[in-house]
Structure formats: structure tokens, C-alpha cells
Amino acid sequence: MNQKETKTLKYNFDEIIDRHGTHSVKWEGGELLKKFGRAERFDEDTIPMFLADMDFACPEPMLQALHARVDKKTFGYSAFLTSPHYIEATQGWFKRRHDWQIAADSIVYAPGTVEAINVLIRTFSSEGQGVIVQRPVYSPFMSSIKGRKREVVSNALLNDGGYYTIDFDDFEQKASDPNNTLFLLCSPHNPVGRVWTPEELIKMAEICLAHDVVLVADEIHGDLIRRGYTHYPICTLVDDDRLISCTAINKTFNTAGLHCSNIIINDGEMRKRFSANMGMKSPTPFAITALIAVYNHGEEWLEQVNDYIDGNLRYLDLFLKEKMPQVRYRIPEGTYLGWLDFRGYGLSSAEVHDRVYSQANVVLQDGESFGPEGAGFQRICVPCPRSVLQEAMERIYTAFEDV
Ligand SMILES: Cc1ncc(COP(=O)(O)O)c(C=O)c1O
Incomplete structure (x- = not known):
């Protein structure tokens, strides 16, 4: 594909791609997570958002x-x-x-x-x-x-x-x-x-x-x-x-x-x-x-994916401000990672973990894995279709509604 042809490409990052059957750690690594004590529950209903790995199709010129x-x-x-x-x-x-x-x-x-x-x-x-x-x-x-x-x-x-x-x-x-x-x-x-x-x-x-x-x-x-x-x-x-x-x-x-x-x-x-x-x-x-x-030939895709990720990070910001103001979050300057500070709930790290991972059935990454300074935090990776992020956030919101 030459540069002229790639100029016409418009990517659809809303597309849900079923990654099962691809040996994906993110979508099929439940047994590994359980083995390493990082998640107790992992089933077909789990939304995995722990891994810095995108759910979008790669650039068309590469495919x-x-x-x-x-x-x-x-x-x-x-x-x-x-x-x-x-x-x-x-x-x-x-x-x-x-x-x-x-x-x-x-x-x-x-x-x-x-x-x-x-x-x-x-x-x-x-x-x-x-x-x-x-x-x-x-x-x-x-x-x-x-x-x-x-x-x-x-x-x-x-x-x-x-x-x-x-x-x-x-x-x-x-x-x-x-x-x-x-x-x-x-x-x-x-x-x-x-x-x-x-x-x-x-x-x-x-x-x-x-x-x-x-x-x-x-x-x-x-x-x-x-x-x-x-x-x-x-x-x-x-x-x-x-x-x-x-x-x-x-x-x-x-x-x-x-x-x-x-x-x-x-x-x-x-x-x-x-x-x-x-x-x-x-x-x-x-x-x-x-x-x-x-x-x-990947620049056009990168520009579009960055715009989409910006949208996801903004969505997360608005959602948290409106529905879960106890969670402190700043839109990052770079990366597609949200660093969520749950300490405002006054719950133990184990209780936050249980509500997110077991009740909401969303897998994030416990802040302590980044060092003791991360206690009380969860990291969320958002390079996924917006509808998936929305579903994950609604579930997390429900799991904390009674706090
Ligand atoms: C800062 C940083 N370095 C390295 C890696 C992994 O790189 P690789 O897959 O090339 O080993 C990651 C993956 O999330 C990362 O965030």
C-alpha cells in the first residue's frame, strides 16, 4: 500500500474484535492471573483492563x-x-x-x-x-x-x-x-x-x-x-x-x-x-x-488512535467526576493508562480489590504492584472500544454504590 492510499483510511475503533482463540494474555490469561493471585475471578463475563495491550485492529498497511x-x-x-x-x-x-x-x-x-x-x-x-x-x-x-x-x-x-x-x-x-x-x-x-x-x-x-x-x-x-x-x-x-x-x-x-x-x-x-x-x-x-x-505507513492510524484514546480518557474523567467523585483521577499527559486513587472511599486495598475484581468482574492492576507508593490505587488501561469502557465503569460504579 502506498502513502496516497493510506490517506483515505478511516479506522473504526468502536469495532468489538473477539480476541478469544488468539492466545491473548489479556483475554485468555485468567488461569495465569489466578495462579499469581492477581484476580480470583476470571470468566466469560470478565472485562480485562489490566494489561497495556490494545483491543483495536492494527494499522491496515501492516496487516x-x-x-x-x-x-x-x-x-x-x-x-x-x-x-x-x-x-x-x-x-x-x-x-x-x-x-x-x-x-x-x-x-x-x-x-x-x-x-x-x-x-x-x-x-x-x-x-x-x-x-x-x-x-x-x-x-x-x-x-x-x-x-x-x-x-x-x-x-x-x-x-x-x-x-x-x-x-x-x-x-x-x-x-x-x-x-x-x-x-x-x-x-x-x-x-x-x-x-x-x-x-x-x-x-x-x-x-x-x-x-x-x-x-x-x-x-x-x-x-x-x-x-x-x-x-x-x-x-x-x-x-x-x-x-x-x-x-x-x-x-x-x-x-x-x-x-x-x-x-x-x-x-x-x-x-x-x-x-x-x-x-x-x-x-x-x-x-x-x-x-x-x-x-x-502507520502515522495516520496513530493520529486516529490517539484521538480515540483521548476521548476514552475524557469519558473516564467525566464519569468519575459525575458518579464516583471519591475516586481521584487526572487525565494523563501520555500513555493510555488511568491511575485511579480510590483512597477517598476509606476502604482497605483488599476491599477495593474485591469490589472491582469480584463484584464488578473487571480486572485492573492493583496499585501496590508498582511499589508501596501505589497502595490504594488501581491502574486501568483504556485502549478499547468506548462501549467496553462504559460497561466496565458502570459495573464498578454499581459495586461502590453502597459505600
Ligand atoms: C514502561 C514499559 N516498559 C516495557 C513494557 C513491556 O515491553 P516489552 O513487551 O517490549 O517487553 C511495558 C509494557 O507495558 C511498559 O509499560
Whole structure:
């Protein structure tokens, strides 16, 4: 499909797509959730809103490219670095969308961002050392740090009436401790939805560089930005080869199952060390095809999906203000995540959980999984048809009506 044809596409995000029978964790992972104690009930009536995974159809140019790839009938070993298309598509996307000129050599493929973060931790810190995070934050940051036998060092975010900021005094103190050698920055931030300003980003980078702390920015939500805000990749603000950025098509275009992340490491020596630990990995033929299609022809879909998500987040805001004012919520600046503060009800976390998960039969994510700072919160993911969100919210409202 050429660019001219894609201009005529109008996507219907209201479409309900039955994801059963696709091995979807979100829709068919009930046994897993039960096993890990994250939800007691999961049946055909459950509305799952716990996973950062969209229920929308992927961009049409990508679907067409994948069909055409299947028609080639063979799926042997794939070369991607030797073909310019993968690298050029990646460079083109970040130049057009973020004014970021990425050198071809700096792009290192990884089958997943979390896997890459594990390898980055292993490569740029040693056992027993501290890795700085800003809780409440994406829980695999913590499990990856602990799994590699490092210490989680939290520079907890400051919550001012639902708006989160950075405690820079504490950050500098933690960065200046020689035992803390790595900082995992979540930018934009999951779950609190902040899109960090250039001033905040530059200050964090300067502190890290001054104290020889390797800064790894997980920027995989960087294309899911609410209107009026701008995401700045860290490498566009601070010109220093020691900054590392994690990028991926998976959040932007809902291709997590295709396993395709690109880690941007500008320093040749650091790249060599990371690649040696990562091992020679190559994307699958489907990942290569998908990346080239979405980075070259996915912009129209992304603009429309962001508008639709804006609408869902606004709907959530109006619903809560009108029907559940005890729940504090701010429309996020980025991501498609709602960070809901249930503490206004004065209930225990267990009671909130029971009302949402068992009575309403909606699965969210308990705030504590993002660190103790998340106690009393629930995270909701809203990249779904509005009718599904409406049904989930009506059920949650009913479950709290008597409080
Ligand atoms: C901040 C952040 N990093 C990484 C991931 C997962 O990335 P991947 O599927 O590439 O491992 C997520 C998924 O929700 C995320 O929110």
C-alpha cells in the first residue's frame, strides 16, 4: 500500500474484535492471573483492563504487508541489518515524529524491552549495586532488578493532588551514592502518565552524568501522547553518548506479540558490551515486515488512535467526576493508562480489590504492584472500544454504590 492510499483510511475503533482463540494474555490469561493471585475471578463475563495491550485492529498497511509476507510461503532465517529497510524505517520514524536523528549503528534489536532492560542491568551494574527507579513504576523494573540480584533504590515521585513530580534533592543524593550505578527512567511514565518536560529530563540526565550513573530511558510509550503535550526522547535533549533509550513498535502499534524492540546505544564500547550479553538476536520475518510497514505507513492510524484514546480518557474523567467523585483521577499527559486513587472511599486495598475484581468482574492492576507508593490505587488501561469502557465503569460504579 502506498502513502496516497493510506490517506483515505478511516479506522473504526468502536469495532468489538473477539480476541478469544488468539492466545491473548489479556483475554485468555485468567488461569495465569489466578495462579499469581492477581484476580480470583476470571470468566466469560470478565472485562480485562489490566494489561497495556490494545483491543483495536492494527494499522491496515501492516496487516496487508503481513498477508503479503505469508504469501511468500517461506519463513527461514532473516537478515535485517544487512537490509536497509528496517533501519531506514526506524530512522525515518524517529526523525519525522521526534526530530531525532538516530545513527544506523546505534540501533540494536532486542526481542522485548523487558528482556533488554534485564540485559542492560546485567551489563551496566554489578550484583549488590543499587539501581534507581521512580516508584510507583512499571513493576518489571523492580522484578528485573531483584532478579539480577541488584538493589531497588526508589527515588519516589511526589504526589501533589494527583500530579506527580520528581524529588530532585533525593534523586541527586541517590545518584551521588557510588553504589548506585544505573537509573531506569520511565518516560513517559507508567503508571502516573507524566510526560516529562525538557527541564526535568535535562536535570535528571545532568545529575546522572555528573555522578557516572548510566541512564536508561524506557521510552516505549513515547508515541502515545495526549494532545497538547510533547514527548522528548532523552537523546534529543542531551548530547552524551552515555544515554541509552529503549524504543519499540509494541505499545505504539499493539504488536507486543511480535517481539520487536530497538535499543539505542550511541557509545560503541557500551553497545559492544550490551550486544555481547544480549547474544545474536534477529527479529522474526513478521516483526521485520510489521516494523517496516508501521514506521513507514502507520502515522495516520496513530493520529486516529490517539484521538480515540483521548476521548476514552475524557469519558473516564467525566464519569468519575459525575458518579464516583471519591475516586481521584487526572487525565494523563501520555500513555493510555488511568491511575485511579480510590483512597477517598476509606476502604482497605483488599476491599477495593474485591469490589472491582469480584463484584464488578473487571480486572485492573492493583496499585501496590508498582511499589508501596501505589497502595490504594488501581491502574486501568483504556485502549478499547468506548462501549467496553462504559460497561466496565458502570459495573464498578454499581459495586461502590453502597459505600
Ligand atoms: C514502561 C514499559 N516498559 C516495557 C513494557 C513491556 O515491553 P516489552 O513487551 O517490549 O517487553 C511495558 C509494557 O507495558 C511498559 O509499560
